[in-house]
Amino acid sequence: MAVPGRKVSDDNLTVFCQPCDRDGERLAAHGYCKNCCEHLCESCHKHHKRHTLSRDHILVDKTNMPQTIQPPSNFHYQQHDDFTKPCHKHKREAIKFYCQDHNELLCSVCVTLGHQSTSCKVGYIPDISENVIDGKEYLEMLKTMDSMSEQFRKIQDRIYRLTVKANKTLANVLEDIELFRKGINQKLDELEKQAVVEVNVFQDENIKMLKEVEKACNDRTRDLWTSCDSMKRLNCSKQAEKLFMEVKSAERMIEDCEKRLVELAKFKVHGYSFTPNETITSKNSLGILVHKTMRDESTTKESMIFERELSYHDYICVETAKDKPMCWITGMTLLTPNILVITDNHNMAVKLADTCSKSVTDRLQLDSEPYDITSVTGTELAVTLPYSDTIQFIAISSNKLKQQHTIKVDGNCWGISCYQDKLVVSFCDPAKLQILDMDGIVLKTFQDKNIFKNPLFVEAVSSSIYISDNVMNRLTRINWYGQVIGSYCDMDEPRGITLSDDDTVFVCYKERRVLKEISRDLFAGNVLKVIKWPQAVCWCSETKKLYLSSDNANYDYDDYDNFLHIYDEMS
Structure with a gap:
C-alpha cells in the first residue's frame, strides 16, 4: 500500500491508483485529482468525473500528474x-x-x-468544516447544551423537593391513623398495620419514581457534559472534521433532550390524606388513602398570576387629518417608554405616537393594509401586510418614519414578533407558523391543523412562542422546535397578546370584552379589566403602563377605535 510522503520504489517507478491500492488491488495511475490529491487508474479517473460529489474536481492526465505520491504541503492527508x-x-x-x-x-x-x-x-x-473552529454554531451549541443541562438539573431538584414534601404528607397520614385508632377498640390494631403497609407501598412507589427521574436526568446531563467536553477538546486541538461531526450529532441530542424534558415535566408526585371509615367492620379497611397532586412553591412562578390591579389613566387620540375612515389599530409596539408605534389598518398607515404629549407625531402612508408590528432594533421595525404577502421594514430617524426594503413571504402574513434576529410570523389559509431570518429565508415551518386554524398574533421569547388563535379559541405555547408545551382554552376569539416584565401574558378577549392575565405556563388566568372590544395590547415594564386599542366593528363608536386607552398598574 502506498504511503503518503514516500516515493514509490517499484522497479519501474510505477505510480499506482491510490483508491484501488487501499482495497488491495494495484493498478497503474492513469491521471491525478488535484482536489482529492490522489492518483487514479483509468476506471477511477473516468468515474471520478461522473460522480455528483466529484464532477467539479480538477483532473490531469498521466503526462501532467505528479510522479510521486507526495501530497502538497497544504494538504493535511x-x-x-x-x-x-x-x-x-x-x-x-x-x-x-x-x-x-x-x-x-x-x-x-x-x-x-x-x-x-x-x-x-x-x-x-x-x-x-473549516469555519467550525471557534465558530458561531459551535459556541451557540455549547450555550444550548449548558442551558439544557441546567433544565435537567432543575427538574431533578423539583421532583426531589416534591417527593420529600409528599412523604411528609404520608407521615401526617400515619399520625391521623394513630389518632383515629385511639378512639376504637383493640380489634383495629391489625387493620392499622394493614394501612401502614399500604402507606409504605405508596412511599416506595414515590421513591421508585424519583429514582427514575434522577437516572433520566443524570444520564442526559452526563451525555450533554460528555459531548460538551468532547467539542471543547476538539475545538482546542483544531480537529475541524471531528468537531463538525460532534456538533451535528449534538443537534440530534438536543432534539431528543427537548422531547425528554417535556416528558419529565409531566411527572406527577402524589401525596395522601386519610379519611376515616366511620362504619368499619371486620371486613373493612381502616380507611382510604386519597391522591393529591403536589405543588412546589419554589417552582410555581410560571404558574403564578400576580394579583395586579389596573386603573384608567388617560388616552391618546390617534386620528389625524389625513385619516378618512375610522381608525383600526391592529398592532402596536414600544420602542422606548415615550415612543409607541401603531398600525392603522383602515387608513393603511403606520403612526408614531408620543406617550408624553399623548399625540401622533408622524404618519407613514403605505400601499396596503398593515396588521401587526414588531421592533427589530431600537430604530427599525417590521410590519406585516397580509393582503400583499409582504413584510415591510420601517426605520425611525429624528422621530420620522421611513420605508425601507420589503421581503415577500409565502402567504397572508398576520402576526409578527422578532427575537434575536429571527422573525416569527403567523399565516392563515393555510394556517401555519414560520421562523424567518432577516432576509426572509424560511428557517422552520410549523403547520398542524390540530394546533393552528387561524393564528392572528404571536409573541416570541427565549424559551417559547405564544400564539392566539381566534378559531381554535385558545392561546397556545410552543417551543422553538414546534412542540406544544402549554395551552389555555377558556377563551373567546383571543386577539392581541403581550408579556409583562414578570412574564405573565396579557390577552385581549374581543367577544367577552375583557383583558385577561394568564400565567406564563398557561396554567391559570384571571380577568384584569372589562373593556369594550379589546384588539391590541402593549405593556411598558418601565412605567408599568398598559396600552389598549379597540375593535368594535361599528362605525357608530369611533370614540373607542380612534383612541388608545392607557392603564396604570396600581401599587
Missing part, C-alpha cells in the same frame, strides 16, 4: 484518514459527508443510496 465515527446505518462505513437539506451526517453508502438527488446539498466534511 492525515486528517482525511482520521474518519473514525461509524455511520449509524452502515456500521462498517465512516462518516465523511454532510447533507444540508436533511441535516444528516452520512457515509459514502448513504450518499450513494439516498442523497444523490440534485435537490440534496451534500458536502465533503473536510471542505465544509
